[in-house]
Every structure is written in structure tokens, then in C-alpha cells.
Amino acid sequence: DTEVTQTPKHLVMGMTNKKSLKCEQHMGHRAMYWYKQKAKKPPELMFVYSYEKLSINESVPSRFSPECPNSSLLNLHLHALQPEDSALYLCASSRADEQFFGPGTRLTVL
Amino acid sequence: QKEVEQDPGPLSVPEGAIVSLNCTYSNSAFQYFMWYRQYSRKGPELLMYTYSSGNKEDGRFTAQVDKSSKYISLFIRDSQPSDSATYLCAMRRTVGGKLIFGQGTELSVKP
Numbered sequence: 334d335t336e337v338t339q340t341p342k343h344l345v346m347g348m349t350n351k352k353s354l355k356c357e358q359h360m361g362h363r364a365m366y367w368y369k370q371k372a373k374k375p376p377e378l379m380f381v382y383s384y385e386k387l388s389i390n391e392s393v394p395s396r397f398s399p400e401c402p403n404s405s406l407l408n409l410h411l412h413a414l415q416p417e418d419s420a421l422y423l424c425a426s427s428r429a430d431e432q433f434f435g436p437g438t439r440l441t442v443l
Numbered sequence: 444q445k446e447v448e449q450d451p452g453p454l455s456v457p458e459g460a461i462v463s464l465n466c467t468y469s470n471s472a473f474q475y476f477m478w479y480r481q482y483s484r485k486g487p488e489l490l491m492y493t494y495s496s497g498n499k500e501d502g503r504f505t506a507q508v509d510k511s512s513k514y515i516s517l518f519i520r521d522s523q524p525s526d527s528a529t530y531l532c533a534m535r536r537t538v539g540g541k542l543i544f545g546q547g548t549e550l551s552v553k554p
Contacts, residue, residue, distance in 0.1 A: 430475055434489075
């Protein structure tokens with residue numbers, strides 16, 4: 334089973350809202366990632382968690398706040414987003430070498 | 444200069460054709476190479492993974508890595524309309540290191 338699940342599939346939020354994206358994997362992977370993808374562009378790395386500790390933050394604005402409650406779950410908390418933050422948000426997990434992506438959450442900020 | 448270069452296409456081929464997708468890279472330290480397929484509005488799906496140089500085959504798909512030329516390829520034999528998607532190459536220097544993506548090539552296979 335190489336499945337990463339993400340909820341919700343779609344999210345529309347206003348600039349003053351607070352919302353969270355959720356990601357789950359049960360493959361025993363110890364590294365989990367958040368990416369942002371704009372149309373016709375490759376995924377851009379945002380955060381990496383390794384063994385439930387934040388190991389990479391790619392200078393992401395503080396309106397995005399990641400959380401890793403346990404080895405299977407990854408959250409991305411959103412607050413005071415801007416319309417330019419509208420994108421596909423992808424979660425991924427990896428064992429040592431291969432990296433698997435979830436289906437993504439399509440976020441629209443009004 | 445980008446670390447990984449990939450022609451964005453679009454590339455249009457007739458059904459049954461052999462498709463060749465390519466990426467070049469500048470950093471000789473890359474050791475782990477991946478190809479992802481991404482359908483519109485979906486997450487990338489890992490198609491092929493290769494460590495260091497050589498070939499790997501899986502059904503209609505063959506991945507090649509030539510580290511001396513800093514060049515990787517994905518071949519699709521007997522292409523099908525269901526292969527229509529964006530294909531992303533990706534590579535990393537170390538196990539667990541940051542994945543560096545190409546821009547993606549948009550492929551359309553016409554019936």
C-alpha cells in the first residue's frame with residue numbers, strides 16, 4: 334500500500350478564516366512533506382518533518398503553520414491567507430529513497 | 444541556470460508511438476532519480492525510481508540514467524491516450540534530501 338490521503342479535497346476560505354489541511358499515511362514512513370503547486374509549475378517544497386521534528390522550513394510565511402502530531406499524521410494550519418496562496422497543496426511521505434504524494438487539497442482564497 | 448532542465452512541451456503524439464521524455468541536470472552529486480506522472484488536478488504519482496546510472500524497465504516504461512552526460516530519460520512504448528498527463532523528473536543528492544524537480548513535460552496521446 335503506497336497511499337497518502339489528504340482532506341479536504343477542496344477548500345474555499347476568506348482571508349480572515351482559519352482552516353487546517355490534514356494528511357495521513359500508514360506506510361511507516363518517517364519523513365513527511367508539504368508542497369505547494371501552482372498551475373503548470375512543479376511542486377515547491379514548504380516543510381519537511383523527519384521523525385516528527387521539523388527539519389526543513391523553506392522560508393514559508395508564518396500564515397502557514399505545520400504540525401506533526403504523530404508519525405502518521407501531518408497538518409497544515411492556515412490563517413490570514415492571501416489570494417495568491419490559492420494553489421494545490423500536496424502532502425508526501427518517504428522511506429529512505431522513494432517519495433509518494435497524496436492527491437492534494439485544492440485551496441482557493443477569496 | 445536551473446539545476447534541472449526539462450522541456451515543458453506540450454508534446455503531442457499518435458496512439459502507439461514511442462515517447463521519449465528527457466531531463467538534463469547540472470549537479471553531478473545527484474544520485475537518486477525519479478519520474479512522476481501527474482494527471483490534471485491530481486497529485487504526482489511515482490512511476491519510476493532509479494539509483495545512480497543504468498536502465499530500469501517496468502511494463503511499457505523504461506527509465507535511463509546517464510550520469511556521465513547528466514541526462515535522464517523516460518521512454519513510453521505503445522503510448523495510450525491514458526498516458527496523457529504531465530511528466531515530472533525529480534532528483535536528489537542524498538537519501539532523504541530535498542527533491543529537485545524539472546518543470547514537467549505535458550504529453551498528449553491522440554487516438
